[in-house]
Amino acid sequence: MFPVDNLEAVNYWRELMEKPNEHTEAVEWIHTKNGGEWKTPYIDRMVYTLKKFLALSETHQAFIIDGIENKNTPWRGDDIDMYKMVLEETQKMRLNPGEYKDKAFQVLKNFRFAQ
Structure with a gap:
């Protein structure tokens, strides 16, 4: 180790x-x-x-x-829970970058207009 x-x-x-x-x-x-x-x-x-x-x-x-x-x-x-999330999200992004970006942009767009 x-x-x-x-x-x-x-x-x-x-x-x-x-x-x-x-x-x-x-x-x-x-x-x-x-x-x-x-x-x-x-x-x-x-x-x-x-x-x-x-x-x-x-x-x-x-x-x-x-x-x-x-x-x-x-x-x-990062703390361990945050790093676990980073690993999960990175894996999702690597599997389908285009779809991941589209979803992320939609979330940001909804967040921006919700305020």
Whole structure:
């Protein structure tokens, strides 16, 4: 499962969560709505998700790793119930993207006019 050695664990997490060179984010200041700043979104995102991941039970960790490796669905630190929903919705979308988009647009359209 997850490597015990710290360096191996970090390298494993980096390869699993954020493939190096997959994102070409420049190092820059990004202001948040609460007055904070990010200087390195890629690293911040990795640290954030790793901290959350390590706080989970082994069962939940295994569930997340399965979702990432076998279902090709990234995890961004959501709680387990939310990630289950993300996996389900992603599967529906992959089976029929056109139909999924049409339904989603209809829901958004109805939501917009209902307010």
